Amino acid sequence: MSDSTSTDWAAGRYEAVGERIAGIASQVVAAVDRRHPLGNATVVDLACGTGSAALAAAALGAQVTAVDLTAELVAIAQGKPGADAVRWVVGDAAHTGLATGEFDAAVSNMGIIFVEPDSLVAEVSRLLRPGGILGFSSWIPDADSPFFTPIVETLGPPPASGHSPDQWGRSDVLRARLSEGFEDITIGTGSHTWLFESLSAAMAFLTNESPMHVNMLGRLDDAQRAALLGAFESAFGRHVEDTGHVVFDSPYLIATARRS
Numbered sequence: 185m186s187d188s189t190s191t192d193w194a195a196g197r198y199e200a201v202g203e204r205i206a207g208i209a210s211q212v213v214a215a216v217d218r219r220h221p222l223g224n225a226t227v228v229d230l231a232c233g234t235g236s237a238a239l240a241a242a243a244l245g246a247q248v249t250a251v252d253l254t255a256e257l258v259a260i261a262q263g264k265p266g267a268d269a270v271r272w273v274v275g276d277a278a279h280t281g282l283a284t285g286e287f288d289a290a291v292s293n294m295g296i297i298f299v300e301p302d303s304l305v306a307e308v309s310r311l312l313r314p315g316g317i318l319g320f321s322s323w324i325p326d327a328d329s330p331f332f333t334p335i336v337e338t339l340g341p342p343p344a345s346g347h348s349p350d351q352w353g354r355s356d357v358l359r360a361r362l363s364e365g366f367e368d369i370t371i372g373t374g375s376h377t378w379l380f381e382s383l384s385a386a387m388a389f390l391t392n393e394s395p396m397h398v399n400m401l402g403r404l405d406d407a408q409r410a411a412l413l414g415a416f417e418s419a420f421g422r423h424v425e426d427t428g429h430v431v432f433d434s435p436y437l438i439a440t441a442r443r444s
Contacts, residue, residue, distance in 0.1 A: 193233075194256040196398035200389065202234040208321050208376060208436060209236035209293035213244065215372065215440050216289050216319035222246040225288040228311055230277040230304075231295025235261030235270065241291060242269040249282065251275045252295075278303040285313045292320040294436075297349040301361050309365040312443040318366065322352035324373065324435040330423060331390075331434070334415035335400070339408070358439055366441040373437050380430040386420045387413070 216222065223245035229238035234257050238250035249271045252258050258272050275281060277292075277299050290308050297320070308318055327333065332350075342348050351357045355371050362369055380386035390397040391413070401409055423432040 192399055193254040193395045195402070196395040197393040198254075198257055198395050199234050199260055200393035201395070202236055204378070205294060205376065206236040208374070208438070209291075210240045211374065212291050212293050212319050212321050212438055213237055213240040215370075215438050216241075216291055216317050217244060219319075219440055219442070220289055220317045222289065226286060227289045227291060228280070228282065228287045229295075230280070230290055230292045230308070231299060232261065233257050233293070233295055235264060235267065235272075237291045237293045238270050239264060239266050241289075242266055246289075249273060249287075251277055251280050251282075253277070278307050280307060280311065282311060284310050287311050287316060288313060289317045289319065291318075294321050294323065294349075296320055297322045297352040301347050301351075305361055305365065309443060314443055316443040317440055318362075318443065319438065319440040320352075321436055321438050322358070323350055324353035324437055325350045326435055329434060330386075330416065330419035330432060331394075331397075334412060334419045338412045338415045352439075353435075353437060355437070358437075362439075362441050365444055367444050368442040369439065370441070371437050371439045373435060375433045375435050377431065377433050380420075382428050383417065383420055383424055383430055386430040387417060390416055 222241055225246045227241045227246040227248045229248060229250040232238050232250035232252045235250055238248045242248045243266060250261065251273045253276050255274045258274050261267060262272055277296055290312055296304050359369055380389060391401060404412065420430050423430050425431055
């Protein structure tokens with residue numbers, strides 16, 4: 185997915201995540217298309233995962249290059265309908281090796297937020313032509329997220345230094361990071377509904393499919409793992425409906441900016 189050294193994105197089954205958030209990828213591409221029509225435009229999808237944003241841009245007639253560090257995810261993307269219209273590259277989103285000024289637009293769906301931000305912003309600036317558009321999505325920090333709050337409650341908060349994905353979900357951080365090299369920053373928000381057939385299905389998603397959680401759980405000792413799984417089960421349990429389904433919403437933003 186990205187150059188994040190802490191997550192093996194081939195672990196679990198990333199496509200289970202990618203399928204659920206594909207609608208947000210389409211919204212990212214639509215937001216960019218409103219600012220720069222993508223028909224015949226050159227577009228790069230950075231940290232493309234299994235290609236939802238890349239394929240959405242290609243469907244609008246864009247000439248798309250999609251980059252991801254994880255070869256297994258790129259291989260899945262290459263097997264999807266419409267994939268032949270995309271140039272797929274296994275590479276680091278912050279050091280793509282692609283030509284300077286090659287692209288009219290850059291997109292990413294919950295991908296570049298995992299990449300070291302300084303090098304990422306510098307690379308996007310290099311890849312885009314002056315006037316080119318960057319569009320991406322990020323989760324907004326949520327104090328009641330069943331996916332993340334149990335981690336903080338059980339293992340403690342992340343280190344104050346360094347970067348974390350949800351930092352891009354803070355508009356002040358986002359604007360500061362893009363302040364050099366970008367202008368006309370716009371930020372829109374939305375809410376994504378997660379639906380699991382049952383509490384056990386939600387827990388299976390964490391333990392078997394979501395790469396971030398599969399990796400994290402695999403690094404813990406038995407006692408920590410049991411405590412964290414118990415915290416997750418309690419958090420999901422608060423969102424069980426009468427049908428037995430687990431349903432909750434996660435806020436996100438979609439940002440676009442123009443390369444100076």
